[in-house]
Amino acid sequence: MPKKRKNRGRHKGDKGKEPMVYCDNCGKLVPRSKAVRVTVPYSPVPGDLAxxxxxxxxxxxxxxxTKTYCINCAIYLGILKVRSEDERKRKIASARPLVRRETVAAPPATKPAQTQPPTQPTQQGNEGAQTKS
Known part of the structure; x- marks a missing residue:
């Protein structure tokens, strides 16, 4: 039977057993590497009063x-999105914005043109480079 995911849905690799954690939403036991951990700020004072x-x-x-969720609860709460097979197999991170290389590598248009001819190298540093004939 073919595998749906190369890592079998976990981060553990070939390390044997790992601890189980409880989902904070539904109480399901989930492997620690498979659980989704989310850190959210909490204030005991209401926002308008704060x-x-x-x-x-x-x-x-x-x-x-820090809250720990199983995959089902993370998808239900909107923390994770359901991705297609092609998106799951893509190596690049989808959260990072793509940078266009044309805009980064293009030279600025306001650069002044050089009007001076290139200078000749001095004789001090090139004593051994020139030979007399």
Whole structure:
């Protein structure tokens, strides 16, 4: 039977067993390498009250909470998107914007043209290079 994914949907490779973690949404046991981890900021103060307190100069604490989801919950919550087979097999990262090489490599149009002829090399550095005939 053919495999759908080369890495069998996990990052472990050929390392044997690995710890299992619980999904924070549904409670399913998932291999740690297969779980999706998301770090989100959490503030115990509501947003509108926090803005007013910050205007007055108060410091509002923000805590970073790491949540662990199974694949099903991550797709359901919109953290991951369903990708086609071609996108799954592509090696480049889809989150990174592509840079066009024409715009990067093109010389600037406002560069002034050189009007001076190239200068002759001095005799100091090239003493051994010239031979007398």
């Amino acid at each position: 803005r007013e307190l910050e205007k007055q100069g108060a410091i509002v604490p923000r805590y970073y909470v």
